[in-house]
Amino acid sequence: MFGYWDALYFIYVLVIGMLIAHMLSRWAEKVSMGTRRSGDGTKIFISGEDEEKVIPQFEHFRGYVTGRHTMWGLIRGIHRMFLIFRREHNGLLTDYVAYLLITTAVVLGALVIWG
Amino acid sequence: MNHRSVRSDMGLIVKTTARATIPLIGIFGAYIVSHGHLTPGGGFQGGATIAGAGVLFLIAFGLEEAKKRYDHHAYSALESLGGLVFLGIAMLGLSVAFFYNMLWRKGIAFAGKPGTLLSAGYLPIMNLAVGLKVFAGLISAMMAISMYRRWKE
Amino acid sequence: MNVLPFLIIVPLMGAFSMPLSSLLGEKARSAWAVLVSALTLAVASKVFYDVWSTKQLLVYTLGDTTPLGKGVGFPIRILWEVDLFGALLALIVAFVAFMAIIYSLEYMKHDTGLEKYYTLITVLELGMLGIVITGDLFNFYVFLEIMSIASYALVAFRNDTWEGIEAGIKYMFVGSLASSFILLGIALLYGQYGTLTMSYLAVKIGQNPTFVGKAALGFFIGGLLFKSGAVPVHMWLADAHPAAPSSISAMLSGLVIKVGGIYALTRIAFSIYGTSINIKTVGWIIILFGCATLIVGNAMAVIQTDMKRLFAFSSVGQIGYILLGIGIGLAAYGTKVGDIALAGAVYHIVNHALMKALLFLVAGAVLHQIGTKNLNELSGLAKRMPFTSFAFLIGAAAIIGLPPLNGFASKWLIYESSALFNPFLAAVAVIGTAFCTAAYIRVLFTFFGRPSEVVDNAEEPGKAMMLPMLVLIVAIILMGLFPWQINDKIMLPTVDMLKDQLHYVAAVIGGA
Structure with a gap:
């Protein structure tokens, strides 16, 4: 049996998590709306840093390595997911029936093919 | 709303026919219940038939008349009793075992000649108990449906 | 003397005589309801102790001394067959139902039609007890319908609001369709193999696993996933559980979805089909639905503003963990990992029944004392209702899986086995828990935040509502103190008996 401190799976989870994080950052780079909104002469840093600031010796780095694109991309993505959940959950009886039929059909199909 | 919608009973012809047929329906239902082990049918079917007599009464004579003859507590108690x-x-x-005496065995009480x-x-x-329960339950359900309906005439 | 039939007789008699006892007055009816459920609990404890101490299956034939027909070698009678899994669930069902009935003495005091309420709640308990002890497929279906119809009616019990009626009607329509899928599965099996006894069916399917048998399993899984509230078909749950009175929500969320869905699924997959078909496929189907359930259920819980709806979605999420455990138990059948996963799933069924019952009782107390379950209005409840808030704190911490409480051990077993089976599943499980934590911390902040004017005059509920919560808190803490002992003494033997299909069959056919 396993004990309290047998936490081997955290290593697995860490590896998986890093892979997911890398994929996320690649994706977030595209989705991100940036960390900075500038209007008439103003410059507001939402994530608390200047995007245009160039760090000496690290000129080749672009802004997203600091993770702010990931942050905004995640926030927007999760927000959108919840919006979809909310919209889809309209509670029509026919929807419920349709989901039940689809579920059963999927299970049946899987069992017939691989069962 | 015209005058008819207030009256919930039907005309003279229907009432007279109902008076004649309600006892017959009841007797036929009792026959189905009591012969449940010999002929097709049984407690549920017979009880539903007897309840049919009640439904006919409700339709022919109207809700007001039926309400006078319907005691909620009595029917509830009858159903529990069944x-x-x-x-x-x-x-x-x-x-020996739960439901052991449901089937016919040698040496059981009331074990007469088969077929009688x-x-x-x-x-x-x-079967009688089931018939009683079904009859009381169906009558109660019909009364509840007609008494507590929410739609307008 | 064999006490098993009394597990059905006592609640059945209680349900039938409830209208009679209510003729004697309100006090007599309440006393009768409590007495009946206490007796049921005693019988269930006895059954559990018998099965647990002997580690033997309990077989009981209705109407005769032996399940076998005269002069033939196969069972022809309706029989009840209880293994440790069934006995454990019977115990939990009786316990939570007892708590719910004590709770409703005060909670339902202002409602009318209470003799129907107590009759239905006893019938609901009866249906669940029947499901966990039966060894006959059609008998199983009858009890499933008893349970389902009682819960349709109870969901719509508060018929003065549109919410209850709408949820009840939806639940009834789609639930009947799911039930008819299960009936179709039973009919297919009966047509193909000519028997309804689960153990004999196991033999027949083992000899000749046909296409029809597989199709029947598909219908079973579809219908039972609906009954357990897995994700594509979880919508009824989110409508029905918040709409019911809270004592009923505690039973629906804590017991009905597990007994009517998970238990039946497990029994059919392990005891009837077992290894006769490709068990890996069945396992993976359940795992995939479990993962979807896990993520969506917990994520949906985060955005709810209605407290009971949040708890209902959290139930969906927890069902996902249980399905994940059972799926791994099937896919890794016969290995150590599968055993651990299955033990975790069984353990989580028990734990979640206690936790979710407690949480719904807390929600009921808040609703009863303040009259709203909208989280936006309930800020700062902890100052006025400290006991209720403490009960919520314990329940929430347990459901998230904080170490000193009971939820930790079962979730840990599920994480552990899923990490060993497939690391991706472990990642999914951890993400689900993250959402779950977020959802409950939101409610916690609401309870302990700045008091709003709605809660200014709130008071603690009365004794009849506090007592069940207190008992459940004590049970959660006690179970949390001895997690591995419980696991070794109860859950692992349960898993051993559950997997032992040969013994399940032999107890009926060979034992006569």
Whole structure:
């Protein structure tokens, strides 16, 4: 049996998590709306840093390595997911029936093919 | 709303026919219940037939008349009684197994000649209990539906 | 003397005589309801102790001394067959139902039609007890319908609001369709193999696993996933559980979805089909639905503003963990990992029944005392209702899986086995828990935040509502103190008996 401190799976989870994080950052780079909104002469840093600031010796780095694109991309993505959940959950009886039929059909199909 | 919608009973012809047929329907239902072990049918079917007589009464004579003759507590008690009698008879066989006495066996009480009315041990009594429960339950359900309806005429 | 039939007789008699007892007055009816459920609990404890101490299956034939027909070698009678899994669930069902009935003495005091309420709640308990002890497929279906119809009616019990009626009607329509799928599965099996006894069916399917048998399993899984509230078909749950009175929600969320869905699924997959078909496929189907359930259920819980709806979605999420455990138990059948996963799933069924019952009782107390379950209005409840808030704190911490409480051990077993089975599943499980934590911390902040004017005059509920919560808190803490002992003494033997299909069959056919 396993004990309290047998936490081997955290290593697995860490590896998986890093892979997911890398994929996320690649994706977030595209989705991100940036960390900075500038209007008439103003410059507001939402994530608390200047995007245009160039760090000496690290000129080749672009802004997203600091993770702010990931942050905004995640926030927007999760927000959108919840919006979809909310919209889809309209509670029509026919929807419920349709989901039940689809579920059963999927299970049946899987069992017939691989069962 | 015209005058007719207030009156919930039907005309003279229907009432007279209903007066004649309600006892017959009741007797036929009682026959189905009591012969449940010999002929097709049984407690549920017979009870539903007897309840049909009640429904005919409700439709022909109207809700007002039916309300006078319907006592909620009495029917509720009758229904409970039906269930309890069924359960009690099933428990009588508990010394061997639950429901042991439901089927015909040698040496059972009321084990008459096969094919006659008194021939199936405890089964007819169970049928009577089921008939009572179904009859009381269906009548109560019909009364509830007609009394508590929410739509307008 | 064999006490098993009394597990059905006592609640059945209680249900039938409830209208009679209510003729004697309100006090007599309440006393009768409590007495009946206490007796049921006693019988269930006895059954559990018998099965647990002997580690033997309990077989009981209705109407005769032996399940076998005269002069033939196969069972022809309806029989009840209880293994440790069934006995454990019977115990939990009786316990939570007892708590719910005590709770409703005060909670339902202002409602009308209470004799129907107590009759239905006893019938609901009866149906669940029947499901866990039966060894006959059609008998199983009858009890499933008893349970389902009682819960349809109870969901719509508060018929003065549109919410209850709408949820009840939806639940009834789609639930009947799911039930008819299960019936179709039973009919297919009966047509193909000519028997309804689960153990004999196991033999027949093992000899000749046909296409029809597989199709029947598909219908079973579809219908039972609906009954357990897995994700594509979880919508009824989110409508029905918040709409019911809270004592009923505690039973629906804590017991009905597990007994009517998970238990039946497990029994059919392990005891009837077992290894006769490709068990890996069945396992993976359940795992995939479990993962979807896990993520969506917990994520949906985060955005709810209605407290009971949040708890209902959290139930969906927890069902996902249980399905994940059972799926791994099937896919890794016969290995150590599968055993651990299955033990975790069984353990989580028990734990979640206690936790979710407690949480719904807390929600009921808040609703009863303040009259709203909208989280936006309930800020700062902890100052006025400290006991209720403490009960919520314990329940929430347990459901998230904080170490000193009971939820930790079962979730840990599920994480552990899923990490060993497939690391991706472990990642999914951890993400689900993250959402779950977020959801409950939101409610916690609401309870402990700045008091709003709605809660200014709130008071603690009365004794009859506090007592069940207290008992459940004590049970959660006690179970949390001895997690591995419980696991070794109860859950692992349960898993051993559950997997032992040969013994399940032999107890009926060979034992006569």
